[in-house]
Amino acid sequence: MRYFPMFLDTRGRTVLLAGGGEQMAQKARLLTRTEARIEIMAPGIDAELAAHVASGRASRVEKVYDEPAIDRAALLFAASGCCGIDAMIAARGRETGALVNVVDRPALCDAITPALVDRDPLIVAIGTEGAAPVMAREVKTRLETMLEPELGGLVALAGRLRETVAESVPLLGRRAFWEWVFDGPPRRLWQEGLAAEAEAAIRARAAEGGAGGAATLVSLIALPEEVDLLPLRAVQRLQSAGIVLHPPGLGAEALELARRDAERATLATDGVDRVVDQVRAACADHARIVLLLPVGEPSSPALRAALEAEGLACEPLPGTG
Template sequence: MKNFPMFLRMDGRRVVICGSGEDAARKARLVLKTEAAIRILGTDLDPELAGLVASGRADHHPTLTPATFDNAALTFIATGCPALDAALADHARRHGAVVNVVDRPDMCDAVTPSIVDRDPVVIAIGTEGAAPVLGRSIKTEIETMLSPRLGSFVALAGRLRDAVAQNIPHRQRRGFWEWAFNGEAFRAHLAGRERAAAEILKDAIAAGQAPAEKGHIALVGAGPGARDLLTLRAVQRLQQADVIFYDRLVDPEVLELARRDADRIYVGKDVGAHAIPQATIDRMIVNEALKGRRIVRLKSGDPSVFGRATEELEAAKAAGIETEIVPGITAASAAAASLQKPLTERGEIDTFAITTGQCRPGDAAPSRARLAHPGTAVALYMAVEKAEEVSRDMIAAGTPADCPVDIVASVSTRDERHAATTLGNLAQTIREEGLAYPAILFVRYPKSMAASAPAQQATAA
């Protein structure tokens, strides 16, 4: 390790930024996150730097003076002139400052890492100059892991440390803080209920102990397949979960985002072949939550779109368990993105509908006549095996047989396939292409097709 990682204390100290252009302004943005006094050395300042001076947040030395580097803990040099950079670096070192010369690692005492800022939590990532692009990629990964609200909760905990020391016995403090950063208060804060989070913590401090952990169930959308289509909140819930119940269509790479010690329980169901009855799944997740554990019910796509979320929410509510829904990217959105065909189109498609090809045994099929209107795009889930029925019903209701249809199977995965056809040829295309579940059927009935139909009929007559 060539570089020793260390955080410099900046309150009551000065950072000197030598330069007047964009490179200097970029360094100023970093320093503004600290409590350091800022001094800018240079002429013809960039408007951003001039604004800092005008606001009083920085002072300005147009030229070098004997006092320029007084009390300087750190100096950034970005004049763009190699000879001047070298001279200023020597001058700053004589005053005891740590020097960073932009784009000249050979002249640096310290390098600027990639920073994840959740003040007072700060994470610095460095590669010793070997792979700065990788450092930025790692920063992006960590950014997705940490809630933007993390810092304010840590600050709240810091303000309560003295009260915890006075009210919580020493041998119980570690357990108290583990509860604080993993339990009900933390979840409330991440959900935006800061006042409730503070009250939960203060009540526990007043009681002299952390309360028994309450169970929690999150219905989390895993998206259509690709793990980089998960939401940030979905990743956070996976990393907080004690137990994860997951479906057949959840990609194994998505599960890799979970805590290593989390229990993973498969409760997958295939269309028309329910290996585990829904009532059994309901009991399983509720029973685990009643043990005070954090549960993630991981569902492909979005939990609210044909995800059987109602039954699980009602079971949790009956047991008095706190729940939340974490939306996911539904397959229709992912398929439209893959096709590069928006779900709506100004002047052509002003209505978008989602329906299903499968219903409960004994239930009537969805009314497809309601969808056979010009200006409508329809996404049909679980409808591959019902393609002939879908085609027949929509044509009978007035949808032209030559309406375009896109079939997208296994969207966003390595197995993704696409076929384009018409409503009249839908079933035949599915058979010829060998397309199977999971797949989305997109039927588009643009307004222009309806407008041209009377003219075509008149010409034919």
């Protein structure tokens, strides 16, 4: 992976658009939705950019190259129409610590812009490192159909309620609580346009301490020969797990599908009782636990029975018996 995916805080920072044509207008359409200070450096600009200047959303330097303007930028985009000038702008910007993007010239770029699915404040960025923009657009199209347009409002509400939930819902149950919000009745109410009812349901459940949302679930997942053969539910469980127990030397590719902040631990190999002890210890800190098992593991049925005897809800996925 050449490009590290991350989001930049533009609040109070200057973004320079070096150029006055359609390519810079495209960047401005996104940047005007951020909290950045936008400066346009160009002797002539199109009507769309001129409207941003007229409204006060952007300022303008009427030069093709202006060192003070470049020096003010934390991030700059260049498409002046002249390759040589773009290279000069990029070099100066890099000298003064700006992140640089020269449109359609990846060799001069410190950063590239991804395809976006915007459900502000939920933003999904999709990139192929410039290798296949058509593929990025296809993924974007699929995600646009998966994420309802009004979802951003529910995400924003969750942000406003995080402190309230943190005060009422125990840490162990918090992740399960938010899973209930985004995969349960509150989201369905929100989709139906019943925002007040959704908020009331979230507040009521939080006031009860998140009751019903924190039951421990242990998922037993058989490791296939190829990780892309894992069923969708297995991938979902890996992405929601707080801890993943895996056999020694196995499961590396599957672990890549788990949450980055999920704990990883080696699965005991000295009997079912030892594994049960591991799971019992994990229950003290996690409500979602995944056990990765070799396909055809002969002890899987016995392990499931032992875990259920401890009162734990077990979910055997295909191949675990």
